Amino acid sequence: MPDKPVQLDPHWLEISDPELDPATLTAEIEQRITNRRAEKGLPISQFPTFDPVLCPQKPVDIAYEPNLYHHLQLVNRIYHQFETEPLMVAAPTTRIPVLSYVWGLIRHHAHALVLFYVNRTVRHQTIVNRNLVNVLNLLTTANEEQQRQIIALQAELDALRQQSEK
Numbered sequence: 001m002p003d004k005p006v007q008l009d010p011h012w013l014e015i016s017d018p019e020l021d022p023a024t025l026t027a028e029i030e031q032r033i034t035n036r037r038a039e040k041g042l043p044i045s046q047f048p049t050f051d052p053v054l055c056p057q058k059p060v061d062i063a064y065e066p067n068l069y070h071h072l073q074l075v076n077r078i079y080h081q082f083e084t085e086p087l088m089v090a091a092p093t094t095r096i097p098v099l100s101y102v103w104g105l106i107r108h109h110a111h112a113l114v115l116f117y118v119n120r121t122v123r124h125q126t127i128v129n130r131n132l133v134n135v136l137n138l139l140t141t142a143n144e145e146q147q148r149q150i151i152a153l154q155a156e157l158d159a160l161r162q163q164s165e166k
Helices: 022-039 066-078 097-165
Strands: none
Touching: 066 097
16 A cells, blocks of 8 residues: 655644635645655655544543543643743833943844744644643543443343343
């Protein structure tokens, strides 16, 4: 079976120019990567990706751990929320007339540099968080299904024991 082209996360590219469309650019980049790999005779890798997995709701037909569902719903709601806006608190040096302007510029640029690297890290962490939350959602759903199977098998086993005792 031939490998499928690499599918990039559609949110890896952010463009604020209204004349450029990130989805179109991403598709073009993906096509060029595929063509270049084919020209060089390299295999085209396919990496599995997660589609967003919905948070499972509390089951009504089986017993469940309320804390699991509470925390799972909480993490599904907040895993992507990070505060990365600059917070410039007034400093004593901001009261000195000439120095305050220069110090404000230095502080602003220093904060912008730090936030550049912080935002890169946050973007990466958000991707990790999204995948971990999806795994937790899938595992919880699988656990629910296994619980239902165990209950059904236990009922079947009890019925067979009752028949053998007669």
